Amino acid sequence: MADASNRQFTLAARPEGAARLSDFALVRGAVPSPKEGEVLFRNTLFSIDPYQRNLMGNGSSEWPAIDIGEPMGGPTVGVVEASRHPGFAVGDHVQSWAGWQDYAVADGAGLRKLDPGVAPLSTALGPLGLTGFTAWYGMTKVHDFKPDGTLVVTGAAGSVGSIAAQLGKLRGLRVVGVAGGPRKVAFLKDELGLDEAIDYKAGDLEAQVARALPDGIDAFFENVGGPVFPVLMEHFNTGAKMTLCGTISDYSDTELPKGTNYLPRLVTIIHYRFLSIKAFATPYVMDAFPEFLAEMTPLVTQGRVTYREEFVDGFDKLPGTLLTLFDGSHSGRKLIVRND
């Protein structure tokens, strides 16, 4: 351990609209030393997720952004290099919220020990990590989705949406996924086995939606927002339930769109169809994480819930990889950056 060997990507500037590479700065600092009760670990895998745009500020999110000069936040998997905590030994694999830096320290409360014999370590950032927990919680605890009726999942090819959609199928719902482009749509139908898939980039959205939803929407798992939602909301059935998980297409917006004001229409639909719309945030509900792991681990290890990962090699790829989530170019696979 030498000084100036801990690389960090810090927030250099708040984005103006879409985030850019110049909003990040690569800095080097000292590797921290663990105090009594703490553990030093080196991050080997970094999770790339849409909400990381919100940590940068200057967008639609209402939650606190990180400060300029602070390391970017996010879940990581690491390996313990020094321990002053009785529960962790050198060589242990851990998952934490260490953010974009080579090294970090944490006490036991901030660390989850991983067993690489149970599932690949990367799953601790995907289906068996916050990504999967988000999908599971929204499908299980936010609303008690009934085992019949039609579930719509937006961003259905994405890391959260694909798990939510599969949980819907496992629970007996008819599941309609929304995604962009023929490859994602093929994934939804052929690999996830969804009942219908809507390609929001293919045009003729109203007709596609009407064809896919002959019996309307009973349950809705929303990840996307943007112009697709006003088309979908027309198909809510009376008593429909919506889990509001995210609105990735709005995260970079600093102004509201112009044109038709759909707010009165949403209010009318809520009014006459008794919609229930609920939101959640994982930091407030982490006490359900053990229950999630107990249900999801066998589903993942038995292959009943599938997941797709895309690995990007090199610490220096962290900012650029995040940006691909917002330019429409990424595949929908769970993005993980491997440290070098």
Place this chain on the structure above:
Amino acid sequence: MADASNRQFTLAARPEGAARLSDFALVRGAVPSPKEGEVLFRNTLFSIDPYQRNLMGNGSSEWPAIDIGEPMGGPTVGVVEASRHPGFAVGDHVQSWAGWQDYAVADGAGLRKLDPGVAPLSTALGPLGLTGFTAWYGMTKVHDFKPDGTLVVTGAAGSVGSIAAQLGKLRGLRVVGVAGGPRKVAFLKDELGLDEAIDYKAGDLEAQVARALPDGIDAFFENVGGPVFPVLMEHFNTGAKMTLCGTISDYSDTELPKGTNYLPRLVTIIHYRFLSIKAFATPYVMDAFPEFLAEMTPLVTQGRVTYREEFVDGFDKLPGTLLTLFDGSHSGRKLIVRND
């Protein structure tokens, strides 16, 4: 009883936007005869309410409109003229959903017998009728509004809003009313004793709202919709609860407004502040009516809940009186047309 002596106002045409007098037709038919188990009554008081616009169709409502040629619907108070039902005698006062006609028949399930010794008969159309029930149910059953925090009521000088606002005060909430014009605002502060009143017609709405809501909104009883709501929604606190009772300003709309699209903003606020928005409709919840009467009757007879009525004389005034609800000219008093 002679033929052609039962006057009715029927729906002659579906409105184009705001309803007009020419959308109604005055017709005369035979006075109906009660069958076994039925009661014939003559309507003496007619309730005039915003949702009657929705019965006419061609507006924002999603519920079935009445057919062209059908009598307009609505609550009435009447007096029994002939009875073939053991529970009702000639001369009894009854409240029913008889609509805009001199005479009607109903079986016992459609009639509520009134005791004029308990409260004035007109209250069966106001604070002790569907109007009051709507306010009470939305304040009591839709959300369990906490006895602290700030409640906002829109349309607060109206027949439903004024009762909701008073129930809020009785339950210990800080209550902020929204209404249009200095006379209604004076009513809210001086007669209802609300903590603050916002005049949405006075301009400078953002500043008025900010002054009236230094601690944000914890509970919201929405009657109005329209351009005021996007200003108010910015002040929702985390976990705020909204009862969606009506959106009178949108009822005549056949197209959505243009300009800023506030839908993504509402979704963002729901997302980050965990709003709970619930709607209800009295026809589905009438089993709570006895509980409502038990709580509200003493409040009204003891003067702890006040109400304002405005009587209009003459059957022929029914259509014109309804229209005043939508042209901004009416006082906010509960409108009741007296039969001649």
